Amino acid sequence: MGNNQQPVLLAAEKLRKFYGEVRAANDISLEIAQGQVLTLVGANGAGKSTFLNLLTGLVKPDRGEIRLLGKRITGLAPEQRAKMGIVKTFQLEHVFGDMTVFDHVRTACLSAAGKHYSMFKDISTETEINGQTEQLLELFDLARVSQSLVKNLGHGFKKVIDIATSFAMKPKILLVDEPTSGVGEEEKYHIMELMMNQIRANNLAAIIVEHDLNLVKDLSNETIVMHEGEFIARGAPGDVFGQDKVVEVLVGRGF
Amino acid sequence: MGANTRTGRMMPSYIDDRLIATIVLTAIAAVIPLFVSEYVRTLIQRCLLWIPPTFGVYIIYSLLRQVHFAQSIFIGLGSYIAAFLAGKYFVTSELLILLPLSLIVSIGVAYVLGIFIMRRTGFYFAIMGIAVTMAFWSLVYKMRQITGGSDGISDIKNPSLFGIQLGDQGLYYVSLVVSLGLILLMRRILHSPFSLQLRAISGDLQKAESIGIPVNGMRRLAFIVAGANAGVAGVLLAFSYNYVGPTTFAWEFGAHFVQAAIIGGVNYFVGPIVGAFVFVGLEFLVSTWFPNLWEVVIGVIVAVIVVTVGEEGVTGIVKDLFGRTLKRANLEERTYSDGK
Amino acid sequence: MFSMGLRYILNALPVVSYVILLSFSYSFLLYICGRVSLTFAGIYLVGAYATVSLSIALMGNSLSFAGFMGILLLASLLGAAMLVASYLCFERFLKTDVHRMVATSSLLLVFRGLVKVVWGTTPVTYSAPFLELGVSEIAGNIVPNYYLFMLGLALLLMLALAYFLNRTSWGMRFRASSLDGDRTMAQACGVNQNLVTLMTFAISGVLAGLAGGLYAPIAGAAYGSEANALLLAALSVIIGGVGSIGGAVLAAFIVGIVRAVAAIKMPVLELAVPFIIASVTLMLRPFGIWGKEFRY
Ligand SMILES: Nc1ncnc2c1ncn2[C@@H]1O[C@H](COP(=O)(O)OP(=O)(O)O)[C@@H](O)[C@H]1O
Ligand SMILES: [Mg+2]
Numbered sequence A: 001m002g003n004n005q006q007p008v009l010l011a012a013e014k015l016r017k018f019y020g021e022v023r024a025a026n027d028i029s030l031e032i033a034q035g036q037v038l039t040l041v042g043a044n045g046a047g048k049s050t051f052l053n054l055l056t057g058l059v060k061p062d063r064g065e066i067r068l069l070g071k072r073i074t075g076l077a078p079e080q081r082a083k084m085g086i087v088k089t090f091q092l093e094h095v096f097g098d099m100t101v102f103d104h105v106r107t108a109c110l111s112a113a114g115k116h117y118s119m120f121k122d123i124s125t126e127t128e129i130n131g132q133t134e135q136l137l138e139l140f141d142l143a144r145v146s147q148s149l150v151k152n153l154g155h156g157f158k159k160v161i162d163i164a165t166s167f168a169m170k171p172k173i174l175l176v177d178e179p180t181s182g183v184g185e186e187e188k189y190h191i192m193e194l195m196m197n198q199i200r201a202n203n204l205a206a207i208i209v210e211h212d213l214n215l216v217k218d219l220s221n222e223t224i225v226m227h228e229g230e231f232i233a234r235g236a237p238g239d240v241f242g243q244d245k246v247v248e249v250l251v252g253r254g255f
Numbered sequence B: 001m002g003a004n005t006r007t008g009r010m011m012p013s014y015i016d017d018r019l020i021a022t023i024v025l026t027a028i029a030a031v032i033p034l035f036v037s038e039y040v041r042t043l044i045q046r047c048l049l050w051i052p053p054t055f056g057v058y059i060i061y062s063l064l065r066q067v068h069f070a071q072s073i074f075i076g077l078g079s080y081i082a083a084f085l086a087g088k089y090f091v092t093s094e095l096l097i098l099l100p101l102s103l104i105v106s107i108g109v110a111y112v113l114g115i116f117i118m119r120r121t122g123f124y125f126a127i128m129g130i131a132v133t134m135a136f137w138s139l140v141y142k143m144r145q146i147t148g149g150s151d152g153i154s155d156i157k158n159p160s161l162f163g164i165q166l167g168d169q170g171l172y173y174v175s176l177v178v179s180l181g182l183i184l185l186m187r188r189i190l191h192s193p194f195s196l197q198l199r200a201i202s203g204d205l206q207k208a209e210s211i212g213i214p215v216n217g218m219r220r221l222a223f224i225v226a227g228a229n230a231g232v233a234g235v236l237l238a239f240s241y242n243y244v245g246p247t248t249f250a251w252e253f254g255a256h257f258v259q260a261a262i263i264g265g266v267n268y269f270v271g272p273i274v275g276a277f278v279f280v281g282l283e284f285l286v287s288t289w290f291p292n293l294w295e296v297v298i299g300v301i302v303a304v305i306v307v308t309v310g311e312e313g314v315t316g317i318v319k320d321l322f323g324r325t326l327k328r329a330n331l332e333e334r335t336y337s338d339g340k
Numbered sequence C: 001m002f003s004m005g006l007r008y009i010l011n012a013l014p015v016v017s018y019v020i021l022l023s024f025s026y027s028f029l030l031y032i033c034g035r036v037s038l039t040f041a042g043i044y045l046v047g048a049y050a051t052v053s054l055s056i057a058l059m060g061n062s063l064s065f066a067g068f069m070g071i072l073l074l075a076s077l078l079g080a081a082m083l084v085a086s087y088l089c090f091e092r093f094l095k096t097d098v099h100r101m102v103a104t105s106s107l108l109l110v111f112r113g114l115v116k117v118v119w120g121t122t123p124v125t126y127s128a129p130f131l132e133l134g135v136s137e138i139a140g141n142i143v144p145n146y147y148l149f150m151l152g153l154a155l156l157l158m159l160a161l162a163y164f165l166n167r168t169s170w171g172m173r174f175r176a177s178s179l180d181g182d183r184t185m186a187q188a189c190g191v192n193q194n195l196v197t198l199m200t201f202a203i204s205g206v207l208a209g210l211a212g213g214l215y216a217p218i219a220g221a222a223y224g225s226e227a228n229a230l231l232l233a234a235l236s237v238i239i240g241g242v243g244s245i246g247g248a249v250l251a252a253f254i255v256g257i258v259r260a261v262a263a264i265k266m267p268v269l270e271l272a273v274p275f276i277i278a279s280v281t282l283m284l285r286p287f288g289i290w291g292k293e294f295r296y
Helices: A048-056 A078-084 A101-112 A127-139 A155-168 A185-201 A213-219 A244-251 B003-007 B015-034 B038-064 B071-088 B095-117 B123-142 B168-190 B193-203 B205-210 B215-241 B251-264 B271-289 B294-308 B313-321 B323-328 C002-033 C039-059 C065-089 C097-119 C128-132 C145-167 C169-177 C183-188 C193-219 C225-240 C245-265 C272-284
Strands: A008-019 A022-033 A037-041 A063-068 A086-089 A173-177 A205-209 A223-227 A230-235 C135-138 C141-144
Touching (some): A022 A048, A037 A048, A048 A063, A048 A086, A048 A205, A078 B205, A086 A155, A101 A155, A101 B193, A155 A185, A185 A213, B015 B038, B038 B251, B071 B215, B123 B251, B123 C272, B168 B193, B205 B215, B251 B271, B251 B313, B271 B294, C002 C145, C002 C169, C002 C193, C002 C225, C039 C065, C039 C128, C135 C145, C141 C145, C145 C169, C145 C245, C169 C183, C169 C193, C193 C225, C225 C272
Parallel strands (some): A173 A205
Antiparallel strands (some): A008 A022
């Protein structure tokens, strides 16, 4: 499966998370190597977001293990995992609305450089950080709005800002939760293209949750179908989407 | 943040206006004791000393969106350190010892308390802050032999600096310098990487965590910064009042700094300065005529300000009235604009 | 040993009872309306002063217990009226939690200041109801009957509220609007939000006013006692959990008894002990002993 010649970057073993009766993650296992891009599809409530949150530590598993490069990280806090290279973008709007776009991305650059407690230094003298930020804004086509307040920008912009901010963390693996949900058709392809270019350029591993099956076919040659907290199918999008059980869970639910 | 910090480019030209305003105000504060009565000077001195603790509340409010009711603890610690060492058990009245000592004690206590009360945010933090002030209050109130109980410690002689005994005027200038120094330090801190990341925490907690910001540690450090300001001011306040009592630890005293910050306007860097002057001035004016009513009057003012202008405070109201002139002085140096 | 423990518990009963009422007054607002409000401590203070003043003015030395009950009822209604007025004139304009905490803490200081203007700072007492009821003996300990009356009344009210919330159709509407439920859904189903909010404030006011009035014959009405009340009630909510009636009762017992023990064994730590319990609770159970995980 996938790039077997590469060493495993991130491994999940029998992750389980139940919310009362709801099985959001039911003993899920997955291995992903550097440079490997997986897509994750499934109806609403299948547990996709929960799975990504388990990997980042925003949700604590009931049981199971998570390893990064063979090291157990199950108990680590989200901020520690982010430092180690597991970074997630959000399905819903999670942005610092009262910041300018520049500050928004700069925050993550500072964080990646470990400058949390630097109190007595004027931020404008952090030339290296500011340079990095400007570069990232260029890459993600955000330079022209760099001084706008994030909350005043449209939904599509916020998604791109979220992604750019995640890249500022210099991730090893990027977890992308529905980057195009609520975004118009045209913007959608633009956002995906910006993101995929960077993922490929940096040879990152990525798990991308996406609803648009046509997009999924373009993104990667390996997709996983999720249903009621379990992976029910895996393989090339063309093959997988033809299977009856997949059609049933994806289409049967008004997907 | 100022426009200069956003782009990382050179300071914009209006910095000069701001610099001039600062120099003029400082000069006024420096020469005013030569022209006014001793009483008025003491009042201004108190305003000056109210600024640092109010800045503490301001930092927690504007960067973290939390309400810090516990500043009275650090004022109290500083005050009692001064009262013990320079008054009751006369050891030393050297400010070069008292101020750093109070700073260290405040930092230590804030570090320990932060572990407990900065665990949760919102009303948990506010209530735990009130609770811990009351715990200190009862401690001081009941350790009668050491603290003098409800009588407190009075008759605290003026301190010395570099071994030179300070007069009342000297104490005024020390207060001015300390307060000004802390204001400048706070300005630097507000433009630092630290502040930007604190704003991320209050902006969106999950996103902040997911970009590796150590939320708890940074919150605690902000609490320490706030407490350290109050601790330093507490020493000088004890000398200014010549008296320290357990009411220094009372929760309403801590709430007064929140009120001062709100009156000044937490959207503006000058807010705490304006707030300290307005609060202490109002307290003085109202209690001259109606001794029992000043808390009522200030309480009503704060309530009305919160409902009508929120975080804008007096500074925001004045800015609206004289918009253009003040814009040139760049008073609207926002640290945080509220989304409402 | 056992009897010593019982002694402490019996002595702590008045504090336990008023903290039950007062902490639920605070947590009820928080739970049903999602509103933080520190005004309740001011209502508590006014309730205490109103009870004592009314008792002295109306009954003087000729106490009838029925008359005292009537006055307690008046104090509760006064509390409800004040809190509802505070909501209508003021608190409903507060949009965020931070605003609410700042503004209602100021409002509490206003109430305090007004009490000082009206009644001064010397405590007033009226202990006739307390003396009138006499004492009984429990396992060798003398207990004033008034203590038992207080606890009984507090527990009865909590039971009544639990019944109201869980068994009646109006209670369903309250819970539908609460942090547990879904406000927009409740609205869509025709639950009148304004009415629910008003009634919540009224109930909260009744509890706060009653807490003040009920405790007044023992401790008197004292300027400054609102701080203690605020502290014990709010910490009990942190310990017991927001919106939980069982949690309010349990936490009131814990806080009341431990504080009573501390007041005798280590007086200097009397108020530090409740804080320490709350800290430990937050570490072990961030949402309180009986609390559910809410947005707070
Ligand atoms: N915090 C939570 N509390 C209770 N149930 C939850 C929580 N988060 C998610 N769930 C439930 O878990 C299931 C999976 O949710 P989610 O992972 O968001 O699905 P997806 O992202 O695939 O749409 C859903 O049924 C959802 O209702
Ligand atoms: Mg999802």
